[in-house]
Amino acid sequence: MALTERTLLGPGPSNPYPEATAGLAAPLLGHLDPEFIAVLERTCERLRATWGTDNPVTLPLSGTGSIGMEAAFANTVRPGDVVVVAVNGLFGVRMCEVAGRYGAEVVRVDHTWGEPVDVERVVTAHPSPALVAAVHAETSTGVRSDIAGLGAALRRRHPEALLLADCVTSLGGIEVAVDEWGVDIAYSGTQKCLGVAPGLAPFTFSERAWERRVEIPPVWYLDLGLLGGYVRGGPGGRAYHHTAPVAMIASLEAGLARIHEEGLGSVTERHEAAGRRLQDGLREMGLELFAAEGHRLPQLTSVRVPEGVDSAKVREQLLTDYGIEIGAGAGDYANSVWRIGLMGHNARLDRAELVLTALRRVLGR
């Protein structure tokens, strides 16, 4: 018996999201309506509080997390710029690809997957990098890297270099402190720990980065200069650039309000407790965790598929019998690692217990 009906926004009696359907299909405020502008202002202010920043350029970009990555490089990289990228998983690889398309001379610092970013190796990889990029929470491996440490080392060694952090899976799940850590450019996604539907990329850009931004990026849509209309104190006031995704921004505002009502500290503690319970339980079951000890993300647990077990079959059984979706491994680990997310709404002890019980049954342990 399935615990949940997996119908997405479909009409009819089995629709598990009647309110969302009504909301998204209901008449909306116009994107230039002063009331919507107020929603946008509040959303940007709540994003600043969530990021831990005063950056005026802090806004939700229209698109999923990847658009944040695209905007980050599009607005900072000039052809020939040296961009050092720490690669310890799939999303680090993707950053190299994106930076390369904007003409960067990419200096790729590869790590064993499952290990955190080695700050020393990254800051000594090139004598004068323009930009250094790393993934805070590598969703492909379940590893947390020390962005605070990277920021501090970078300020000592290359104070001129800009620091870019991919925070798609960290924002709202573990501590993120953009200003304190010296991060210049960061982006996230709504559908990971923020617990809102996919479709927006929370984005923040320091004043230092703003001064050094690419004047005319090759992508019109993501030109932060033109997006000034979205930005506090930005040039041109609230000028029209593209239609703001009104419903998405309203839902992000609501999601952020929920997080701040609970308290950012409580939210990260809840992620921590749920993840720890899940990881302890998996070990009690005799399973081996994949990410290096001491660097494991609570919101994304990677675990090795036991010898002789059919990875895909277990995932399918969890989905059909228990309504639980877990991920396959990424890259070379597609069949040998599972990835279990406990993010946002699911970062709860009862969810951790449910996954453990179901997995125990399916594996016969």
Ligand SMILES: *Cc1c(COP(=O)(O)O)cnc(C)c1O
């Ligand atoms: C999910 C993810 C992305 C990509 O975000 P999309 O919303 O899928 O575009 C980028 N980086 C990391 C670390 C992610 O987990």
